[in-house]
Amino acid sequence: RKxxxxxxxxxxxxxxxxxxxxxxxxxxxxxxxxWYRQDCRKEPKxxxxxxxxxxxxGRFTAQLNRASQYISLLIRDSKLSDSATYLxxxxxxxxxxxxxxxxxxxxxxxx
Amino acid sequence: xxxxxxxxxxxVTETGTPVTLRCHQTENHRxxxxxxxxxxxxxxxxxxxxxxxxxxxxxxxxGYSVSRSKTEDFLLTLESATSSxxxxxxxxxxxxxxxxxxxxxxxxxxxxxx
Numbered sequence: 694r695k696x697x698x699x700x701x702x703x704x705x706x707x708x709x710x711x712x713x714x715x716x717x718x719x720x721x722x723x724x725x726x727x728w729y730r731q732d733c734r735k736e737p738k739x740x741x742x743x744x745x746x747x748x749x750x751g752r753f754t755a756q757l758n759r760a761s762q763y764i765s766l767l768i769r770d771s772k773l774s775d776s777a778t779y780l781x782x783x784x785x786x787x788x789x790x791x792x793x794x795x796x797x798x799x800x801x802x803x804x
Numbered sequence: 805x806x807x808x809x810x811x812x813x814x815x816v817t818e819t820g821t822p823v824t825l826r827c828h829q830t831e832n833h834r835x836x837x838x839x840x841x842x843x844x845x846x847x848x849x850x851x852x853x854x855x856x857x858x859x860x861x862x863x864x865x866x867g868y869s870v871s872r873s874k875t876e877d878f879l880l881t882l883e884s885a886t887s888s889x890x891x892x893x894x895x896x897x898x899x900x901x902x903x904x905x906x907x908x909x910x911x912x913x914x915x916x917x918x
Contacts (some may be wrong), residue, residue, distance in 0.1 A: 697846075728907065735911070735912075736894055736909035736910060736911050736912050737847065737894070737909050738908075738909070739907070739908065742906060754813055780846065780847070782907075790850075792837075792907065793851065794839075794846040794847040794848075795846055796844060796845060796846035797846060
């Protein structure tokens with residue numbers, strides 16, 4: 694079992710749709726959680742950090758459920774420019790520094 | 805813009821040759837990382853550094869070494885390149901803050917080992 698698992702997709706949605714991504718992690722000692730966005734042949738870019746209380750940034754909402762060990766990302770009113778791969782990232786510093794990236798979920802937003 | 809550059813951006817080399825990739829940052833961040841990205845695997849940590857001359861192994865460190873003699877530079881060396889090391893290599897810096905060590909990436913180096 695991978696330490697961080699994501700549905701690889703692809704998700705194909707029309708403009709304006711709401712889309713949700715989920716991510717599960719196996720290390721209960723994980724302390725930090727992030728969503729990154731990666732465009733084709735580009736570097737990953739930090740989209741959002743995920744706080745225990747949940748957080749929102751414009752059209753993007755991130756949630757953390759420590760009991761069930763999953764993280765979610767909700768994108769409302771999808772834009773063509775949201776087309777990218779979304780990476781779930783989990784970090785801990787128990788027993789040494791460790792950051793694990795999920796393999797990513799591909800999103801295509803179509804006109 | 806976190807001020808991270810990588811060189812070279814593209815390289816083709818032959819099996820058995822040594823290769824060194826350079827990561828340079830302009831903002832004196834303490835933490836630096838090297839990852840490789842392959843289809844289906846996501847990003848995997850090769851080595852990381854938490855200061856000058858302070859480095860540690862990541863999950864896929866075999867066949868790689870690193871050095872950090874200055875805060876701004878973190879070098880990744882493939883002592884004897886193999887075809888399995890064909891990949892995209894990303895350098896990152898870590899910024900410790902409220903949410904612990906957010907990472908920002910350089911543009912990547914595409915390495916092909918023939």
